[in-house]
Amino acid sequence: MTQIFGKFIERQEEYGEYLKIGFSPTSIPIQQRWRNNGLSADFLADYVYMFFPREDRTSSERQAEMKGVVSYIANELLENAMKFSYAPSQYAISLAMYLEADAISLYVTNSVDPKSLVAFQQCIQRLLTEDPNDLYMEQLMGNVEAENGGVSALGILTMLNDYGATVAWKFAPVVPEADVMIVTTMVRVPV
């Protein structure tokens, strides 16, 4: 059964401009993989930098800003996926970026540990229904657990509060009727 949280936008790869990278979660130790998060995030950010026109000073500044925004968001999403993907499933982690005239969307897909699914979805419910600003301060004040089930709430809250992003999630079983779920996290930022 597929479950959607938030305003999730489905993508058809046949259309539009996109870039996608995949990682096998078990091929190298997490310490080494961690270094790749930054490299991959910066690669996407550099791609964005080239994609947007640099006609005047304002658009040049905007272009540099978008590069930083993509680097931050892609890095957070990959860190999350690397930390929380369910290794026994051997399901690959993927990161896709879609470029449109008015927005950039990032999608990260990873498997979820069946034992942490409930806590993860409860955390998502809070992120979507409560005031993100209050939750953010609560996180920074250290009043709540920084990580909950399958998500680093602080990472998502910075995207919502500081980067003006829309965040949504889709859960679907690896194969029909399977216990292991795959989560796709969508983050969309206006350009």
Next chain:
Amino acid sequence: MEISHENYRVKYDVAAATVVCQGSFRLRGPEEYAPILELLTQAAEAKPATLTLDLRQLQFLNSSGLNTLSKFVLLVRKLNTSQVVIQGNRQFAWQQKSMLNFQRLLPGLQLEIA
């Protein structure tokens, strides 16, 4: 006192009561950030009248790092003996987007963003 790594450097100048952070902080969780937090804690516990955190060359900070720097700001607030000055650089997206949060945690904090 100094922490050096291929991607970042943290230097605490005791005489100047200044901690300089440079490079990219992409460490994995609180355990990896512990040495940096330890150094920041030492700087705060020295209780200088003015304590400067120079982030002008900190290009990148992940959310775990944001959490670490927030802990430092909250510690200074708790000690209530130092005026904190954070120096930043608007050129780096994370500073433009997230730096004001430090001031929300400690309203008297002085931000100098160039």
